[in-house]
Amino acid sequence: MGMLAQMGEGRSQAKKALKVSKRSALPPFLALDVMRKAGELSQAGEDIVHLEVGQPSSAAPKATSSALISALEQTPTHGYSVAFGVMGLRARLAQHYSDWYDVQPHTDNIAITVGSSTAFALAFMAAFDEGDKIALPTPGYPAYRNLMEGLGLEAVPLSAGPNQGWRPMLAEMESWEALPDGLMIASPSNPTGVVLSDSELAEICRWCDKKGVRLISDEIYHGLVYGCRAETALNYTKNAIVINSMSKYFSMTGWRIGWMILPDDLVSAVEKLAQNLFISAPTPNQIAAIAAFDCTDELEAHCQRYAQNREILMTGLPRQMIEGAAPCDGAFYLYADISHFSDDAVKFADSLLAREGVAVTPGVDFDPDNGHQYVRLSFSGRTQDMHEACKRIHQFVGDLSSNVAVKLAGF
Template identity: 35%
Template sequence: MSINLSNKLQVAQRVHAIEPFRVMEMVKAAGDMRRGGIDVISMSVGEPDFTAPDVVAHAAMEAIKGGVTQYTDSLGLRELREAIAGHYAKVHGLDIDPRRIVVTAGASAGLLLACAALIGEGDEVLMPDPCYPCNRHFVSSFGGKPVLVPAAAEDRYQLTAAHVAATWSERTRGVLVASPSNPTGTSMTPEQLQAMLAAVRARGGFAIIDEIYQGLSYDHQPVSALALDENVITVNSFSKYFSMTGWRLGWLVVPDCLAPTFEKLAQNLFICAPTVAQQAALACFTPEALATYEERRREFQRRRDYLVPALVDLGFEVPVMPDGAFYVYADISKLAHPQAQDSTAFCWSVLKEAHVAIVPGDDFGFAAPARHVRFSYATKQERIEEALARLRAFLGR
């Protein structure tokens, strides 16, 4: 079905199920203010302030100089898939056959491929509320129906086996979850993840697990869903831990029986992921690059350990300590501020008056979004300290 626009062009009905990405609206407004000469501190967008290490950038330049820029196999460079498999062996002790790895044009392309492969018209997919907003739009784009299940702080804002049992219907096909999560920065415990996967498996459903922030885990060794269930589909990325956001490179690990399906879809929808980015990513797994990434992970942890207590001191509530990614999901409802019951109005006031960009909860679902805001600490420590000083003044503390 389509909708007529001025009797000239028609837009498909599915477009109207996709809401604006409010994070990016905040980013645009902050950019306009900067161009007007205002110093705005960004704690909104989920993008590391670090960029690719020199060894990775050098590998990209060498690929360009050498003319290594033609299409690759639709599943990705064999060498890169082998390097990713080796990374799973080293970090998680898992033996992943490289033929199960699909290199994609970012994690978003991986999620689109997974939805294209698994979701039919009217199929329901469970996901926690709050969650990354694009996830529900990926599902809608292929005719599915995202079902957001309110997840409380005591559940670490994650989907549980009890949620699956209570919400599963005859139209439900599977679940889509992220661990660690955007916007909360919280991971599922291994026990919680295992129980949730068992509940899905008992109902014959699929599980898509977004693990793009797993490299940025702080309080424990992360457990990949691949260690618990060989039939899950995991999504990962070179954007966050590997600091390559604009390079648009990610990967999937899929069950062996589905590899031909994903190859066929990748051939038709994307041809292949960017070749230069793939060549550069080979250098991500060198000892030099991995040492850099680990130091950056420790720096993110230091920022978290500074930011969370400082926010609590200002009156924000953080009921669950984020253990990964670079986000804090904070409750503003007890702040002594006239807009503390409306996170959207609160965030716009913070931007206009304190010149700090943070994100309202209404981007991430429907479970009490007016009470919540998301802070990103993917910015330099001194800027975080200055942002907190501005918030203190803004709140009259």
Template identity: 35%
Template sequence: MRCDTLTSFMVMDIVREASQYDDAIHFEIGQPDLAPSPKVLSALQEAIGKTAYTESLGLLALRQKIARYYAVTHGVDVPSERIVLTPGTSGAFVIAYALALSKGERLGLSDPSYPCYKNVAQVLDIEPYFMPISKEDSYQLTPLHVKGKGLHALQISSPANPTGNLYDPNTLSALIATCKEEKIAFISDELYHGLTYGTKAHTALEFDKDAYVINGFSKYYCLPGFRLGWVIVPQNKVREAEKLAQNLFICPATLSQYAALEAFDAAHLENVRRVFEERRDYLYGALSPLFSIDAAPEGAFYLWADVSKYTDDSTAFAKKMLEEIHVAVTPGADFGTNQTHLYVRFAYTRDIAHMKEGVARIKKWLGRHLPPKH
């Protein structure tokens, strides 16, 4: 696989340009601005001096805490040896794909979806196969999307980036049952679990003990720079996963693992969830009169806004908005080709006062320069 064939993210260009403006309003980057639990920072200080590698699967005490999280939150039993700690969820994607697929096999993905899925697949010489989803199917893949497509594995995300949708349990169960029938490995990205608003998130493990489940500490736990994720693999893949981890990255960062031992701070995490719910409510209400938004997001911290009444080129729209009023959003084209030229993604990862200023600028700008097309 030639690396020069990988897709570059326009959002990183937007981030770079926005950094030139002291008054920039940031809706572009999916990085929480909230601090982690103070207990995490205390644990990090106590861990200074722990400079040795951990075992390749990761610190056992942390894997045991993650196992308890699944038992308490979802009522599923996950042996700690099935949990592999990774350098961010990016490392988890590599392990899951390498275990579930071979060179040339087909990975099913939704369009739109998080762009790293496709790029990681291509690095491994795996074929990404895209299936369009939209508001008509609540941005959820269904058995009809999957049957007869020659897939060897299917990847979903719930809650999803960029749409903020959440798979309902009936659809998730039916999709997993179809994958079992067709001998398709099931991979579930659950990185935004915990950040849900009025609807419970269900792990794929509730319906298939052999699902590959990916999660991490960068979003809900507010530890993006710690670069620490995990992947749960089927029991019969544990040894292979350990070999991959040994060869690809030895182990995740030791200090990050010790600090994350204190990340499961229930009171702090509920406050994080509440803050993002308040931001969701504000931004959805503020932007709905300006753009068509398919539904209030049920999770994560993104709004998928249809800008088609103003433009048929959301990339040019986003660039113009940044240049003229210093408001940064992510063009939809980062997430696929299925009508994405008509959408932009707003991230509500800054406080409401910051977002209010951005919305005020957008209102004036739209009224002054961009009357609706129709």
């Protein structure tokens, strides 16, 4: 019997509406929306100062470019690597942890990923089930929350705003009816620049171990600190998932190389998920990335530029924006207070871009409830841009104060 006959010849089935998943309703990453808008203006010939994304304006270390060329010359047909990545890079990372933190992760526990962004997806999928709750210091990096939502996890905001000295408080979680299944932290933090002290980090690790809460520690801004140091969670617990990447300190955003240091109980799960999700990170880039770890002088010079840029913003921006700003001890962001001028960060950012050509990210990207009075300025760019941004922002808030733009922007 033919298929049509089996389905009941003559009876027609109603056409279904094409499906789009519910998870596609997840919110956009506003910083990237601003980047697109600002990029279009730049392309149209407008003179735009870009402070909207955390992307170093410096090139990848010189030695990585020559390593990439020779990797391609020596083996023109680089195929996939194993899912956890080439052993040379994993071994170099193990050495890096020994050099920087005096801790020795085994190469079996190191997984190379496609940027740290896919590492989050792997961590969330490996450690949690649909409906699980993960505490998320807020304000925080929006992709954590958006991705969790997309995966059916519940991101539970953990206050880390001005009333908490911009730091997550264990006492708040203790006061919740039920403990979360996970806690995701980032130190230094994006957007606040907060760096947890060794004792704060140790306390968080101990608390998670005691309570059975899986800790995920995003350490992507390690190396970018101003007058303090950032410790790895690996030194305080064997149960955390540690995530990092070549994107920030190493100035290699577009290379899409990140990594995870995994606790033993998640190694096999993450390997299977990585095999099925992306097979492997780009192999030539993995090989070339090894060279970056020996480029300390070049990389430290970038850090000095960020420190200089930070100083220019801290001293050159309107005083009201700095007084209520987050600490900015690490990473390359200033989470600046605009409450003196506006309580609508999206309108403020739109108007600043339209009128003065300065692209910044509205605070609601990082904190949907309380981010209306903040904007994030990235100082990962060129030093001359920081001077120019200060000049233009003074002009902008001067106009706001004299009510010219207030009318135009409808504040």
